[in-house]
Amino acid sequence: MNVGIVYHLRPQSNFRFCKVGRTHGNGRSVSERIRELNNMRYGGFSDWVELDKIVVHNCVEVERKMHGELNDYMIGPGSEKEMFYVEKDEVKNFLTNTG
Template sequence: MAGYVYHLRPKSNARFCKVGMTHGRSVEKRLRELNTQGYGGFTDWEVVSSVLVDDPVEVERSIHKRFVRSGVPSEREQEFFYATLDEVECALEPFKKISLDKHVRELGKWQKKCAHLERQVAELEEQVRDLQGKHPLKELLRASTDEIQKRVRERIEADRLRARSVNQRSYQRNCEGCGRSISKKTGLGFYRQCPSCGRKAT
């Protein structure tokens, strides 16, 4: 997993240095943790440099070995050394170059991908403009709204006619005397008797 190898030094005593690694979190966050812990007795660690590498564990191990072979003594912790700034930066320099070259290559790949995506977006925008020219969205929306309103009006009218028909049927009665179909309700009120045979309505 890719991560960072970092070079830290405390403000109060720059002859000490720490070379460590981190992945899954930033160097700045790791720096805050070390200062909060008072790592090595210091709370004023600062970042001198850092490098992004594919295998931070292996890079850190190789730098530690280099210092051990050079007779640079460690102090309290494996990553806590007496070493000059130049010594540590020289040890990190080859990895910085590799990291830079890799980033340049990766940047080129991403630039090609971005250019391809930009072309696709431009094509899609052109297609949308063509569709809007043939079928303006506002007109489509208006047509849809008009159709919905028309159907609602038709439904209301059908319900009104159905209710009127039911009411009319409820007022139709057959005379029990002569069998004539009469409307039980008129504009003047209810029939009291059949207009044909004179039988009283029930």
């Protein structure tokens, strides 16, 4: 199993966008991942913040399910494949019910 964290991030400057991802087993925390995303200006933003996170027994599977649930909201193909245009409560609901 891949015990880890599935997280929900938003850029402070535009809460309409979000990123759903995971971190596990590599010792990288969510805050470290946020720092990386901000440094690379992921999605054109450098002010990502954590909204929600959940520890799960199989973060790879939970992340895959979340991306499937949010597929209709995906921004588009490209390097930002984990970026969505969706209301924060909807993501929180998916995260709570999927995790």
